[in-house]
Amino acid sequence: MATVSETTLVTTGNESGTKWWTRFLDPSERTLAVLLLMPAALLLTLIIVYPVCRLVWTSFQNLSLTSGVPATFAGLENYTLMLEDPVFWETTWNTVLITLITVPGALFVGLALALMANLPFNVKWPVRLSLLIPWALPLSFAGLIFAWFFHSEYGVVNDVLRRLGFEGVIWFNSANWAFAAICLTIIWKTSSFMALIILAGLQTIPRSLYEAADVDGAGRIRQFFEITLPLLKPAIVVALIFRTITALQTFDIPFTMTRGGPGTSTATLAMYIHQNTVDFLDLGYGSALAVVMFALSMGVTAVYLRMIRAKR
Amino acid sequence: MSSVSFRKLEKTYGALKIVKGIDLEIADREFVVLVGPSGCGKSTTLRMLAGLESISGGEIRIGERVVNKLPPRERDIAMVFQDYALYPHKTVFENMAFSLKVRGIPSAEIKPRISQAAEMLGITQLLDRKPSQLSGGQRQRVAMGRAIVRRPQVFLFDEPLSNLDAKLRGQVRTEIKRLHQAIGTTIIYVTHDQVEAMTLADRIVILKGGEIEQVGTPDEVYNSPASVFVGGFIGSPAMNFAKGTIHSGRVTFDGGASLPLQSHSAGKSAGLEGRDVIVGIRPEHFVPAGEGHALSGRVQVVEPLGSDTLIHFMLGSSMLTARVAPEMRPSTGETLSIGVDPSRIHLFDAATERALV
Amino acid sequence: MSSVSFRKLEKTYGALKIVKGIDLEIADREFVVLVGPSGCGKSTTLRMLAGLESISGGEIRIGERVVNKLPPRERDIAMVFQDYALYPHKTVFENMAFSLKVRGIPSAEIKPRISQAAEMLGITQLLDRKPSQLSGGQRQRVAMGRAIVRRPQVFLFDEPLSNLDAKLRGQVRTEIKRLHQAIGTTIIYVTHDQVEAMTLADRIVILKGGEIEQVGTPDEVYNSPASVFVGGFIGSPAMNFAKGTIHSGRVTFDGGASLPLQSHSAGKSAGLEGRDVIVGIRPEHFVPAGEGHALSGRVQVVEPLGSDTLIHFMLGSSMLTARVAPEMRPSTGETLSIGVDPSRIHLFDAATERALV
Amino acid sequence: QTNLRVFVSSQHRPDVWRKAFDMYEAKNANVKVTIETGGNTSEQQAQYLNTVMTAKDSSLDVMILDVIRPAQYAAAGWTVPFNDTLGSDAANYMKRYLPAYAEANTVDGKVVALPAFADAMFLYYRKDLLDKHGIQPPQTWDELAAAAKKVTEAEKDPNLQGLSFQGKAIEGAVCTFLLPYWSMGKQLVSDGKLSFDKEAAVKSLKLWKDFVDQGVAKKNIAEVATDDTRKEFQAGNVLFAVNWSYAWGQFQGAESAVKDKVGVVKLPAVQGGQPASCLGGWEWGVSAYSNNKTEAQKFVQYLSSPEISEFMAINAALLPQFPEVYTDADVTKAVPWFANAKPVVETAKARPVTPRYNEVSEIIRTTVNGVLAGQSTPEEGATQMEGRLRRVLR
Amino acid sequence: MSQDTTANRSIFSGKPLRILIGFILVVNGMFPALWILFTSLKTEAELTVKPITWLPHAPTIANYLRAFTDQPLLLFLFNSFMVAILSTALTLFVSVLAAYALARLQLRGRDLILSAIIAVSTFPLVTLLVPLFEIMRALGLLNTWVALILPYTVLSLPVCTLILVSFFEGIPRDLENSAMIDGCTRIGALFKVVVPLSAPGVFTAGILAFVNAWDEFLLALSFNSNPMLRTLPVGITLYQGEFAFPWPVISAALVVGIVPVAVLIVIFQERVVSGLTSGGIKG
Numbered sequence A: 001m002a003t004v005s006e007t008t009l010v011t012t013g014n015e016s017g018t019k020w021w022t023r024f025l026d027p028s029e030r031t032l033a034v035l036l037l038m039p040a041a042l043l044l045t046l047i048i049v050y051p052v053c054r055l056v057w058t059s060f061q062n063l064s065l066t067s068g069v070p071a072t073f074a075g076l077e078n079y080t081l082m083l084e085d086p087v088f089w090e091t092t093w094n095t096v097l098i099t100l101i102t103v104p105g106a107l108f109v110g111l112a113l114a115l116m117a118n119l120p121f122n123v124k125w126p127v128r129l130s131l132l133i134p135w136a137l138p139l140s141f142a143g144l145i146f147a148w149f150f151h152s153e154y155g156v157v158n159d160v161l162r163r164l165g166f167e168g169v170i171w172f173n174s175a176n177w178a179f180a181a182i183c184l185t186i187i188w189k190t191s192s193f194m195a196l197i198i199l200a201g202l203q204t205i206p207r208s209l210y211e212a213a214d215v216d217g218a219g220r221i222r223q224f225f226e227i228t229l230p231l232l233k234p235a236i237v238v239a240l241i242f243r244t245i246t247a248l249q250t251f252d253i254p255f256t257m258t259r260g261g262p263g264t265s266t267a268t269l270a271m272y273i274h275q276n277t278v279d280f281l282d283l284g285y286g287s288a289l290a291v292v293m294f295a296l297s298m299g300v301t302a303v304y305l306r307m308i309r310a311k312r
Numbered sequence B, C: 001m002s003s004v005s006f007r008k009l010e011k012t013y014g015a016l017k018i019v020k021g022i023d024l025e026i027a028d029r030e031f032v033v034l035v036g037p038s039g040c041g042k043s044t045t046l047r048m049l050a051g052l053e054s055i056s057g058g059e060i061r062i063g064e065r066v067v068n069k070l071p072p073r074e075r076d077i078a079m080v081f082q083d084y085a086l087y088p089h090k091t092v093f094e095n096m097a098f099s100l101k102v103r104g105i106p107s108a109e110i111k112p113r114i115s116q117a118a119e120m121l122g123i124t125q126l127l128d129r130k131p132s133q134l135s136g137g138q139r140q141r142v143a144m145g146r147a148i149v150r151r152p153q154v155f156l157f158d159e160p161l162s163n164l165d166a167k168l169r170g171q172v173r174t175e176i177k178r179l180h181q182a183i184g185t186t187i188i189y190v191t192h193d194q195v196e197a198m199t200l201a202d203r204i205v206i207l208k209g210g211e212i213e214q215v216g217t218p219d220e221v222y223n224s225p226a227s228v229f230v231g232g233f234i235g236s237p238a239m240n241f242a243k244g245t246i247h248s249g250r251v252t253f254d255g256g257a258s259l260p261l262q263s264h265s266a267g268k269s270a271g272l273e274g275r276d277v278i279v280g281i282r283p284e285h286f287v288p289a290g291e292g293h294a295l296s297g298r299v300q301v302v303e304p305l306g307s308d309t310l311i312h313f314m315l316g317s318s319m320l321t322a323r324v325a326p327e328m329r330p331s332t333g334e335t336l337s338i339g340v341d342p343s344r345i346h347l348f349d350a351a352t353e354r355a356l357v
Numbered sequence D: 001q002t003n004l005r006v007f008v009s010s011q012h013r014p015d016v017w018r019k020a021f022d023m024y025e026a027k028n029a030n031v032k033v034t035i036e037t038g039g040n041t042s043e044q045q046a047q048y049l050n051t052v053m054t055a056k057d058s059s060l061d062v063m064i065l066d067v068i069r070p071a072q073y074a075a076a077g078w079t080v081p082f083n084d085t086l087g088s089d090a091a092n093y094m095k096r097y098l099p100a101y102a103e104a105n106t107v108d109g110k111v112v113a114l115p116a117f118a119d120a121m122f123l124y125y126r127k128d129l130l131d132k133h134g135i136q137p138p139q140t141w142d143e144l145a146a147a148a149k150k151v152t153e154a155e156k157d158p159n160l161q162g163l164s165f166q167g168k169a170i171e172g173a174v175c176t177f178l179l180p181y182w183s184m185g186k187q188l189v190s191d192g193k194l195s196f197d198k199e200a201a202v203k204s205l206k207l208w209k210d211f212v213d214q215g216v217a218k219k220n221i222a223e224v225a226t227d228d229t230r231k232e233f234q235a236g237n238v239l240f241a242v243n244w245s246y247a248w249g250q251f252q253g254a255e256s257a258v259k260d261k262v263g264v265v266k267l268p269a270v271q272g273g274q275p276a277s278c279l280g281g282w283e284w285g286v287s288a289y290s291n292n293k294t295e296a297q298k299f300v301q302y303l304s305s306p307e308i309s310e311f312m313a314i315n316a317a318l319l320p321q322f323p324e325v326y327t328d329a330d331v332t333k334a335v336p337w338f339a340n341a342k343p344v345v346e347t348a349k350a351r352p353v354t355p356r357y358n359e360v361s362e363i364i365r366t367t368v369n370g371v372l373a374g375q376s377t378p379e380e381g382a383t384q385m386e387g388r389l390r391r392v393l394r
Numbered sequence E: 001m002s003q004d005t006t007a008n009r010s011i012f013s014g015k016p017l018r019i020l021i022g023f024i025l026v027v028n029g030m031f032p033a034l035w036i037l038f039t040s041l042k043t044e045a046e047l048t049v050k051p052i053t054w055l056p057h058a059p060t061i062a063n064y065l066r067a068f069t070d071q072p073l074l075l076f077l078f079n080s081f082m083v084a085i086l087s088t089a090l091t092l093f094v095s096v097l098a099a100y101a102l103a104r105l106q107l108r109g110r111d112l113i114l115s116a117i118i119a120v121s122t123f124p125l126v127t128l129l130v131p132l133f134e135i136m137r138a139l140g141l142l143n144t145w146v147a148l149i150l151p152y153t154v155l156s157l158p159v160c161t162l163i164l165v166s167f168f169e170g171i172p173r174d175l176e177n178s179a180m181i182d183g184c185t186r187i188g189a190l191f192k193v194v195v196p197l198s199a200p201g202v203f204t205a206g207i208l209a210f211v212n213a214w215d216e217f218l219l220a221l222s223f224n225s226n227p228m229l230r231t232l233p234v235g236i237t238l239y240q241g242e243f244a245f246p247w248p249v250i251s252a253a254l255v256v257g258i259v260p261v262a263v264l265i266v267i268f269q270e271r272v273v274s275g276l277t278s279g280g281i282k283g
């Protein structure tokens, strides 16, 4: 009490009653918000804004380093070129297909994994670890390892098939099988990302709600759909946003598994961008492709964000 | 078909024994109130009955069925949780409708049931809100509503009215009573409120440290408390206790004052001759001086309640509380002379603290 | 230095006005109890005072300082939350020590303070547990303890005892009173408990729908309720109301029965001649027939409370409740004749529902 | 004092290069050379160098480049031509090298890089098995097929394949396509213009596809990359293998199942054609953003000299870019098999020298892969290839 | 609380089923890692044996010896570790602040800011490589850890921020309020109460950030050409040749790369998440 009255004495006469420096500790909500967002904003500006501006600028240029001619302003030429580029359409279609298959796939598998991992195992760490290992395996190596798993002769998959009495499949000789192999790999690799986020969400659901639902007579399934799922929605949306964005950028796994083969049947838009920028040094066209991919991602993100907003 | 029985019911958390062998038969349609100090295991017992807590020992039956292993859903029980446990993502209406929907009741029937319950609890205008937009008392009423719409075999209420104001509480209490009379469901009700316990209960169960201290009708537990604990626990303000010794049909307090043991037959008081006892006197059993055998003591605190006045005074080394008419306002320090009806005195053994018949 | 004053305090949520201009001066060391129906804005008012809710209009001062813009930390307030708000990741001890640590109090000093508070609240043996391992009442006591160790300028209690049993509640209530007398901190206390309100308060503030209905000492609000609302809200069981008309110094109920307006001077009753009024009679102001002017009605429900008996009976179309001696147990359906002390009758205007002096 | 930073891949024996650099530093006191090593595959290097060069970074002075890159780098303006340093007899200067290297490093008459060392594709075969069945190393692809059938049938080893080559959509598949195509005397690009011979292309694709269909090569050849060929041969499961020179060292290594059972010859020709191999190897280029271009070029000339070639052949077993070094006594003593390698390297042809080689490569490899996987017929493949190539090389 | 009641919470109950589920989980997650482990103990010749072998015939540690002697594997590990840890710490710090502002404070254009943050992750990295290189060169950061830490932080920032936002929104405001009354500033309450209570979320965000940094190849290859600063993914590629891909040695290096992550994660998992139980709040 004594100390309290002392401070009060010292500060009387000051209009707001606080020492000047405390104002930095208690800025108004809006100022505080701005301050808190500042580090993120600075980093983003530093690392992203300039490169992205360059990217967009380049996309309006005729900048193919192998052409030997200096860059010229091209307007929308790179974009119109794209419309007539069959490889663009094929890779875009492949990308969309991969997204449509692997995102829900990873969601379901990830959800199942998270629910399973949330069980009260006596020893928790092997389960948690096996959730994390796929995520921790470097992407490009995951592709190589699975390419090997699906290898027609030395692969585990065919080995198991043969042991079960089936004919082995030459996975990479067929566009469909190769596509399937790639999707399976992506789902395996990314479901743990989903599972991690969902698991974290699961841990925040109060137990008492399940108790109430138990008493209300809801079975496990019902509880899952009426309580778990709705309360997981924010976590799921977060996971979906980023899984979708990365799915649209799928590169390493098809690159290491099939190189887009057979033919170009499993090539993705990101591979095509990589090819144009790194191999063909056609920076203008590559940038334009990247901008299109960005637009695609943003479109999807906007849909998801609307979903979050609807929740509020 | 919805009697409930506990047989040697036990609950341990690790090494800690929380519920220590409860034996209790609750008849169909009975209204049982569970009281006991905080932490004595009331919620735990309800939760075991609801199937939310595993049973460490003994057995619970609902009707004829042993339900030890039955999941909550199959026990046909409704429960109001002490901490509400409302679904945060559902509106009040959806919260109340959930159990009905789960049980496949057509929505044509759900609506009227809910509006009826909402009406009764005064939350009709809140039906579209989410729990986060409600005040504490409003949440509690929603939790009540959620149970009421169910019409189960057994209702469990865990302090359902603790956050309501007196007026609303009285109202809802009356509604619960009416509900019970109308549909006759077995009810087990945990409360800290004396009035609720006394008015609602067919029988009151007093728990202490995980064991049953006494079971009886409100009258029994009020008028014949089995122990000092029950005497002190039931009744508000609490019963006064003072040490004394019995000599030739009188009880003498350590301060020197004494009272005749009028009500006890000569034979019995003979058996008590010379024993150390604890004397229990309820605050409301003090009468104006002159009307009974008088005691006198120095007034310590006077608390006017409006409807009554509480006078705290010293008798020897014990502080006693008397509830008297509101007009009576002695001042602190004054010596008060106040009467006691000897037939209203309770005697407990000083060592065991059990009632002496 | 720790008086508190509200000036035209307002709070709106979107379009909803929750607190509608509260004016209140609380003196240093005063103990003010806030009561009101659920959802009337009590918690909101406390939260604005604590700095947790922005102030939509008006001004709050603590001492001489306008604190509208001050962060909670600098208001030197301790608060017990209605929903406890214990830190789930800290033990009970850490929960209580937190505010002291934050304020840089040496741990040598923290320990004794906490053990003292824990002692008083009976939670010494729980100090090492996490909140999830506590019963509802235990959590509430920890929340109390967390505030008590602080010794702030102003204490805010939001229904701090609602989950405690009567005995413990009585005990803690006494402790709070003693605490207040000892350290003399200003206290603002929200409760639904009549006894708490009447015994603790220096003044009681009755809120209704975000506005102050009446402010006064316990005696004042009990004996001179300013409105039907206050009359019905203060006192348990609640005051009875019946419609009536005044004719030549008597009030006639719509059932036909009538009572003389003894207490009202001729002049005043003259002014009231012919007016429609609401008559308020407290249950405890019924007296055995013969002692006052008698009314009679058919008994509906009889609720024995042990210490008293409540009799609900019909007078015309109104249901009245009388609190009588516990021995009195009329049976349902019987016609009851019961006396009323005319000087104890309250008269309210039928239209405005305000008291008629 | 000039400080030269040289980018060398860490798989190309930077330790031995270091010694060569030391020798230079000893002779030129004012020059200090530091090595920067990067990722190990041509792709990783391209990734890194592209970033650095696109950013016009001056930190590198000299870079080692895969043989397919000089044209691209020159077009991008990332390397400085040597013509100013070499003067008017640049063409003469280049004649000292194996002809294919002169071709690979000359773009529009400009010498854009100088060869660092050579490589080519070889036909490896199981000497022991051919001897056992009395067969000579094949001269033509048909002979190879016949020999493969004969040996595999006789050996009755289900694991033994007749021929292993690269069918995965990697750079190796480009060579796969070009080997028979070149053997028919056709060029893909001449004077920077497409000179696609569709008939030859169909024949080439059909040749490989037939190997698969006849069981000479594995059904899953479309998933076989360069090192798979090497591993399977090394495990003793392959009779004939098309591979680069690196395989030799591995076949003769301690872990090899075929140590001392390996023969190496020129690749077969098509019936009536000339044998052709695919040229590999690496070149030295000088960065256009270097601050020490002249010094760097002088240094590169030193590095691309017969002396250093010999030094690297002896100490690092890198194939020389000069014909005469193969027969040098010290070299034949240190790496005797180089004697066999010389005629092969002499038949090697440079892959199309065009700035847009990467696009060409992409088209060819995906087509080859698609045909081998059975996704399209050789005819369809050739048509596609032609169409797409036309768009790139107008 | 008690074991069996929590078990009842899930769709899956019953002990045998649970063990089966655990088994499936472990196989699904661990199989490829185990395969790498087995491969790292095989000779290269064993990889081309038909039918393939699962367990190594004659386990050898030669590959590990090579992994450590051919390249400075420990140095790669150290670099990766430092870069990953530092960028994780920075990511968490920055995103905790941002997420708090977005979750709790009244902000106009909140959704816009959120979208902007997400937009960042929608550009393929490879197209940003050159400008990023130029920035790092301009800042003189090439060939430093910082050149990687900054972009890695930005890479993980969006996902971490969004995760944390959803967690912070789930923390009852009264806890924070209580802390503020107890004498904390808002920031104090954030770090003393909100963050500890969001431990599962912070932990998840941390793991994501850590692994993102641990795995990244492209930037590490391009920005740090100094061999002393190579990170593990770049380092591992050094075991391969232009053509040769020695699986057993690379497997050994991969195992060495995965183990520390695994150990770290397990330790943190037990530490951070186990200490947390809910129940301080009613309603």
Ligand SMILES: Nc1ncnc2c1ncn2[C@@H]1O[C@H](COP(=O)(O)OP(=O)(O)OP(=O)(O)O)[C@@H](O)[C@H]1O
Pocket: B132, B133, B134, B135, B136, B137, B138, B163, C013, C016, C018, C036, C037, C038, C039, C040, C041, C042, C043, C044, C045, C082
């Ligand atoms: N975020 C919100 N948005 C809209 N209305 C709200 C919000 N929070 C509270 N309210 C409303 O404000 C009113 C006052 O709430 P408050 O918590 O102050 O009530 P109270 O007097 O403390 O009631 P109780 O005794 O039940 O705790 C209630 O009607 C409540 O529904």
Ligand SMILES: Nc1ncnc2c1ncn2[C@@H]1O[C@H](COP(=O)(O)OP(=O)(O)OP(=O)(O)O)[C@@H](O)[C@H]1O
Pocket: B013, B016, B018, B036, B037, B038, B039, B040, B041, B042, B043, B044, B045, B082, C132, C133, C134, C135, C136, C137, C138, C163, E001
């Ligand atoms: N998980 C747990 N671990 C250890 N002890 C526990 C646990 N849960 C509850 N307890 C203890 O069990 C005892 C009984 O708790 P319970 O909730 O049944 O009390 P209660 O009678 O309902 O009390 P209240 O009236 O305060 O709600 C308490 O002492 C409590 O501390």
Ligand SMILES: [Mg+2]
Pocket: B042, B043, B044, B082, B158, C135, C136, C137
């Ligand atoms: Mg309880």
Ligand SMILES: [Mg+2]
Pocket: B135, B136, B137, C042, C043, C044, C082, C158
């Ligand atoms: Mg409230």
